[in-house]
Amino acid sequence: MQRVNALLRPIPTWTVYVAGAAWAVWLFYLGLTGGLGADPVEALEHRYGKIALQLIVLGLAATPLCRFARLNLMKFRRAIGVTAFFFVLAHFLVWALLDVQTLSAVWADIVKRPYVTIGMAGFALLIPLALTSNDWSVRRLGAMAWRKLHWLTYPAAVLGALHYVWLVKGFQIEPLIYLTLILALLATRLPQARKRRRAMA
Amino acid sequence: MAHRWTNDLTPADVTPKEVWLNRRQIVAGLGVGIGAGAIAGPGLAYTPDPSLEPNTFEDITTYNNFYEFGTAKEDPAKNAHLLQTEPWSITVNGMVDNPGEYTVEDLIGGFDIEERIYRFRCVEAWSMVIPWNGVELADVLDRVGVQDGARYVAFETVVQPENMIGVRRRVLDFPYVEGLRLDEARHPLTMMATGIYGEPMPKQNGAPIRLVVPWKYGFKSIKSIVRITLTDEEPPTSWNKANAREYGFYSNVNPNVDHPRWSQATERRIGGGLFQRRQPTLMFNGYDEVASLYEGMDLTEFY
Numbered sequence: 001m002q003r004v005n006a007l008l009r010p011i012p013t014w015t016v017y018v019a020g021a022a023w024a025v026w027l028f029y030l031g032l033t034g035g036l037g038a039d040p041v042e043a044l045e046h047r048y049g050k051i052a053l054q055l056i057v058l059g060l061a062a063t064p065l066c067r068f069a070r071l072n073l074m075k076f077r078r079a080i081g082v083t084a085f086f087f088v089l090a091h092f093l094v095w096a097l098l099d100v101q102t103l104s105a106v107w108a109d110i111v112k113r114p115y116v117t118i119g120m121a122g123f124a125l126l127i128p129l130a131l132t133s134n135d136w137s138v139r140r141l142g143a144m145a146w147r148k149l150h151w152l153t154y155p156a157a158v159l160g161a162l163h164y165v166w167l168v169k170g171f172q173i174e175p176l177i178y179l180t181l182i183l184a185l186l187a188t189r190l191p192q193a194r195k196r197r198r199a200m201a
Numbered sequence: 202m203a204h205r206w207t208n209d210l211t212p213a214d215v216t217p218k219e220v221w222l223n224r225r226q227i228v229a230g231l232g233v234g235i236g237a238g239a240i241a242g243p244g245l246a247y248t249p250d251p252s253l254e255p256n257t258f259e260d261i262t263t264y265n266n267f268y269e270f271g272t273a274k275e276d277p278a279k280n281a282h283l284l285q286t287e288p289w290s291i292t293v294n295g296m297v298d299n300p301g302e303y304t305v306e307d308l309i310g311g312f313d314i315e316e317r318i319y320r321f322r323c324v325e326a327w328s329m330v331i332p333w334n335g336v337e338l339a340d341v342l343d344r345v346g347v348q349d350g351a352r353y354v355a356f357e358t359v360v361q362p363e364n365m366i367g368v369r370r371r372v373l374d375f376p377y378v379e380g381l382r383l384d385e386a387r388h389p390l391t392m393m394a395t396g397i398y399g400e401p402m403p404k405q406n407g408a409p410i411r412l413v414v415p416w417k418y419g420f421k422s423i424k425s426i427v428r429i430t431l432t433d434e435e436p437p438t439s440w441n442k443a444n445a446r447e448y449g450f451y452s453n454v455n456p457n458v459d460h461p462r463w464s465q466a467t468e469r470r471i472g473g474g475l476f477q478r479r480q481p482t483l484m485f486n487g488y489d490e491v492a493s494l495y496e497g498m499d500l501t502e503f504y
Contacts, residue, residue: 031475037275038256038264039327040475101479105464113462167462169325170372170443172272 001070008072016079020055024048024090041098048091053164053178055084056157060185068188078133081153085130088123088160115166122159125152154189157182205337206317206389255318256329256472258398264471265405266323267424268372269358269365276367277405283364284404284425291410295355295430298346305410308344309393312336316399317392317413322454322486324418324440328468333413334396339387347383347431354386355379355436356412357428373439379423380436380450381414384494390415393426416485418452449504453495454486458504 027047031040036047059080062073073080096106109116129150131137138146161179168175267277270284291303314334322328342354358377362368368375385391394413395402402408407424414421420440430436440448447461456466467479485491495503 034474038260038471039274039469041469041477042274042327044475098475099469105467109464115462168272169440170268170272171370172372173370 005070005072008075013076013079016076016083020083020086023051024087041094045091045094045099048087048094049164052084052087052091053160055080055087056153056160057178057181057185059084060153060157060182064185064188082130082133085126085133088126092120092123115163118159118166119163122156122163125156125159129153129156154186158186205339253318253320253330255332255398258400260472261329261331261397262403262405264329266325266419267367267405267407269360269367269375269377270405271367272372280366281404281408283361284359284408285361285364286404286409286425289409289427291426292428293345293430294428295432296348296351297431298348299344303345305395308341308410309336309395312340314395315392319390319413319415320483320486320488321415321419321422322468322482324420324448324452324460324465326460326463326465326468326482327471328482329471332398333392333394334399335392335394335410335413337389338391338393338412339389341393341429342386342431345429345431350433351431352383353432353434353436354381354383355428355430355432356381356423356426357430358423359425359427373443375439376427377423377439378436379412379421379438381412381421382435382494383431385414385491388491388494390488390491416454416488416491418454420448421452451495451500451503453491453500453504454482455484455500455504456482457484458501 027036027044030036031044034040036043058073059077062077062080065071066074100106100109110120111117129152132141132146132149141149158179161175161182164175165179263278264274265277266274267281270277270280289305291305291308292301293303293308294300314336316332316334318330318332320328321331338354356379358375360368360376365375367373381391392413393410394407395410397403397406402411404425407422407426410426411424412422412426421438435450438448438450440452441450454465459465465482468482469477469479
């Protein structure tokens with residue numbers, strides 16, 4: 001693990017943003033040119049959404065990986081989180097502009113369809129997190145308040161996974177795997193949280 | 202025998218294989234005059250209707266819902282080659298005069314194979330236009346002899362767990378089953394299809410023989426049929442068993458009755474790329490001639 005950490009250390013964090021942007025643009029290009037199959041709208045919507053979930057899982061895994069496996073991704077955690085937000089945003093835009101297409105129908109879906117509602121709620125929770133993912137905000141809010149605000153990641157991640165579980169037809173394993181992973185990653189934080197609470201009491 | 206229903210597109214509108222292999226620009230026409238379409242051909246005045254341009258063979262055979270072979274749209278094209286279609290035996294039982302084991306040939310041999318260009322509307326709010334080859338189900342029913350008192354037809358899809366990854370994963374309670382009321386089954390639009398674009402039915406589309414009911418959501422058009430049962434009770438149907446709130450027995454295409462999780466008012470025509478506009482969904486998928494089957498029924502209650 002020390003060797004992996006040594007390999008990761010010289011990689012600048014901006015590479016995560018560049019790789020994320022290149023990935024998103026590449027998928028869009030594939031959609032334009034027939035590389036995503038017969039229904040590029042559905043394909044792009046689902047690909048962006050799933051990548052967002054994968055990045056959220058990776059971001060949530062950073063702390064446990066560091067604690068239990070001594071794999072140090074902490075330096076990349078902010079970039080992973082912000083990139084995840086951009087994939088959620090891209091997922092939302094493809095859904096709203098290319099799939100549903102009319103504003104009234106977008107609004108109707110958000111209000112009427114529970115799986116869209118919880119997806120939107122998760123997206124809304126991520127907005128303040130993306131806006132405060134910079135050193136200036138950490139200083140401005142103070143470390144403790146900033147940390148508390150960023151605990152919103154946890155409900156947002158659960159909402160994102162539920163959104164996926166809720167949208168599929170029939171009994172499908174894949175969304176349940178994401179939900180289980182996210183719940184397990186949150187569970188690794190419980191002993192810490194309990195300790196904190198005891199310390200405060 | 203057959204030809205009771207006339208295509209609103211004529212055989213002349215079916216794209217020859219050489220052309221559809223690299224086609225995109227063919228505009229299909231709307232035939233005019235009941236009974237004249239099949240013989241009249243392109244000489245008759247017709248209104249070009251780009252919305253009825255059939256999808257490409259590639260779209261039709263690479264974008265499928267066939268959960269026995271996986272839940273992603275591209276899964277059936279990847280996995281359905283494992284389906285064993287030879288030999289193929291169809292059990293016909295229940296309230297019929299001639300029950301027994303039928304081959305596809307036993308069931309449809311001697312009937313004219315018609316080409317029919319139908320709209321196909323999936324419950325997921327996408328649609329295609331597909332040139333099917335097949336026979337009317339009514340002819341098949343006459344051949345097996347429907348007894349008095351039979352009111353429904355039940356169908357069952359083959360189960361080959363060793364060849365079907367979706368069956369092993371228990372995505373649904375397999376075998377997949379579907380059903381129609383007898384009058385729906387006898388409607389001249391309802392067909393047993395054995396091909397697409399003049400090619401034998403591809404496995405991912407339900408080889409060797411499948412149902413096609415163009416005014417109902419696609420999942421009613423059950424694939425790879427191994428059992429046909431005539432009965433006097435409404436038969437269970439797979440999606441209704443999985444989620445009765447979302448999928449009813451009738452499942453007629455209806456823009457006014459939403460799926461609980463999404464709107465059915467509009468649909469995305471497959472094949473139009475990333476910036477395709479959605480189009481309004483038509484009542485009964487545009488097949489108004491079936492409306493009389495549901496006279497007096499509340500289609501919100503019987504969705």
